Amino acid sequence: MTSNNIEARVRKIIVDQLDVNEEQVTPEASFLDDLGADSLDTVELVMAFEDEFKDEIRGEISESEAEKMRTVKDVIDFINKKLASE
Amino acid sequence: MATVLEISRTSKRVVVTGIGLVTPIGIGVSESWENLLAGKSGITGVTSFDATGYPCRVAGEVKNFNPAEWVSSKVVRRNDSYALYAIVATKLAVADANINLDEIDRSRIGVIVGSGIGGMSTISEQSKIFHEKGHRYISPFMIPALIANIASGIIAIEFGLKGPNFGVLSACATGTHAMGEAFNLLELGKADAIFAGGSEAAVTPLSFAGFCSMRAMSTSYNDTPETASRPFDATRDGFVMGNGSGVLLLETLEHALARKAKIYCEIIGYSASCDAYHITSPDPTGGGLIQCYEELFAETGVNPTEVQYINAHGTSTPYNDKFETLAIKKFFGAHADKLLVSSIKGATGHLLGATGAVEAAVCAKTIETGKIVPTINYSIPDPECDLNYVPNKSTTADIQYAISQNMGFGGQNATMMFKKFSS
Structure with missing residues (x-):
């Protein structure tokens, strides 16, 4: 239930920020290659994830962590991993 | 030259x-x-x-x-x-x-x-x-x-x-x-x-x-x-x-x-100058604007008496309108009384960096249609502003030459001259 909830929240942020349809936001979709994002969009996306999930990740998303977030699944996995490590 | x-x-x-x-x-x-x-x-x-x-x-x-x-x-x-x-x-x-x-x-x-x-x-x-x-x-x-x-x-x-x-x-x-x-x-x-x-x-x-x-x-x-x-x-x-x-x-x-385009008018001259006087106040002698006029007429070869319409900066501030009027009177002399001078800022307010372009558009439409837009909210004449500002009601005139002029903070002045198009 929790992970579904996280996925839904991640997907909503992506839909809002990148102006894409919900169907396009598949787990494998790449922000840069499939969802029309540019480098500035990805910076803003990570800021939005950090803000939305501040209770789950309890801290900042580092630059090296942000660089690894290339697909929708990367983001969901990152947040779940943070939750599991509590 | x-x-x-x-x-x-x-x-x-x-x-x-x-x-x-x-x-x-x-x-x-x-x-x-x-x-x-x-x-x-x-x-x-x-x-x-x-x-x-x-x-x-x-x-x-x-x-x-x-x-x-x-x-x-x-x-x-x-x-x-x-x-x-x-x-x-x-x-x-x-x-x-x-x-x-x-x-x-x-x-x-x-x-x-x-x-x-x-x-x-x-x-x-x-x-x-x-x-x-x-x-x-x-x-x-x-x-x-x-x-x-x-x-x-x-x-x-x-x-x-x-x-x-x-x-x-x-x-x-x-x-x-x-x-x-x-x-x-x-x-x-x-x-x-x-x-x-x-x-x-x-x-x-x-x-x-x-x-x-x-x-x-x-x-x-x-x-x-x-x-x-x-x-x-x-x-x-x-x-x-x-x-x-x-x-x-x-x-x-x-x-x-x-491409057989519709032509509103021709642009025949542009000049720019600086008051080099104060960061925000206009030069009280009108000198910067007058210098623009001198260069504009030298460049175009037009005689000042051929100009019939000036779309003024006319910001509605006490200083601008007074010194802009002074500059027009000093440069155009007796012809200043024959000029139609209107400001659209009574209607639009002051669009700062956009205003010169909107006013250039007004000059183009004026030449195209022969209609002159009024200066609205004009009720009490100021002895220091005594030109024909086309008060409150539009008028008509066949305009061959029109000028748009604007002054910015920094004492930065620019004028442009428009002419009715003929091939």
């Missing part, structure tokens, strides 16, 4: 072939023009923020403007209103010019759209985030949204235009300088066509605070907003800020003729 003549012999002729306006009195050239002729005011109480407690609480805001009808929501979200007004004004100019961009060489089409201030609301909003949450939460789009040259860049991306592209910045003279620099490039053959003009979205709490602090804004007419901007009237007490954009398509004559 020899150099000037040599350039004019070899230079290309430049014409106005498209107009796009987004103003407090209309979206599109027809609506804005008809409302100007009818003497309507676009000034209301401020609606975009709570102006309670500010000495000035009136503004010319753009009504019924929904950028999402014109561009993608991504473009809307990334950009400041000043850039969105400019994109929409350019789309309107493209439609008005009836130009098919697929049939022309886009590497020869430039964009020079400036802004007096740039992304003021972006600066304010991001500054708040900076102080409340810290540097990590500043948007990666803040810098591109606020820089005053981005309107030109975004317009180029939107239409794929790869010719000369930059912003021009001279506060309230921005629109005229932008058009003038475009005119120069076209004369020199550096491009075939240029979208030129200005855009402004400075009706924000921070800019109101700044301009009020300067005592530059109107404060006595908050209960009757539509009467607050009253250029050349004895009871004027400051300017009223307005939002909007004007973008004109300027083309070399050969390019315009090749």
Whole structure:
């Protein structure tokens, strides 16, 4: 239930920020290659994830962590991993 | 002088072939023009923020403007209103010019759209985030949204235009300088066509605070907003800020003729000068503006007595209107009494960096139609402002030559001369 909830929240942020349809936001979709994002969009996306999930990740998303977030699944996995490590 | 003549012999002729306006009195050239002729005011109480407690609480805001009808929501979200007004004004100019961009060489089409201030609301909003949450939460789009040259860049991306592209910045003279620099490039053959003009979205709490602090804004007419901007009237007490954009398509004559374009008028001269006197006050002798006139008439070879219409800067501040009038009288001498001199700022407010472009559009429409827009809210004559300001009611006259003039903070002056087109 929790992970579904996280996925839904991640997907909503992506839909809002990148102006894409919900169907396009598949787990494998790449922000840069499939969802029309540019480098500035990805910076803003990570800021939005950090803000939305501040209770789950309890801290900042580092630059090296942000660089690894290339697909929708990367983001969901990152947040779940943070939750599991509590 | 020899150099000037040599350039004019070899230079290309430049014409106005498209107009796009987004103003407090209309979206599109027809609506804005008809409302100007009818003497309507676009000034209301401020609606975009709570102006309670500010000495000035009136503004010319753009009504019924929904950028999402014109561009993608991504473009809307990334950009400041000043850039969105400019994109929409350019789309309107493209439609008005009836130009098919697929049939022309886009590497020869430039964009020079400036802004007096740039992304003021972006600066304010991001500054708040900076102080409340810290540097990590500043948007990666803040810098591109606020820089005053981005309107030109975004317009180029939107239409794929790869010719000369930059912003021009001279506060309230921005629109005229932008058009003038475009005119120069076209004369020199550096491009075939240029979208030129200005855009402004400075009706924000921070800019109101700044301009009020300067005592530059109107404060006595908050209960009757539509009467607050009253250029050349004895009871004027400051300017009223307005939002909007004007973008004109300027083309070399050969390019315009090749595509059988409708021609509003020809641009035959542009001059620029500086008062070098004070950061915000105009030179009390009118010297900077007079120097512009001298160069404008030397360059065009037109006799001052041939000019029938001046679209004045006419900001409704006590100083501007007085010294602008003085400069006209000093330079034109006895002919000053025969001139029709009107300011649209009574109706639109002062669109800062956009105003020169909107007023150039008015000059083009004046020459095209033979109709002169009035200076509205004119009721009590000021002994120091005693020209024919076309008070309150439009008039008609066959105009062969018209001048648009604007002065910006920094003492930066620009004038442009328009001529009825004949091949």
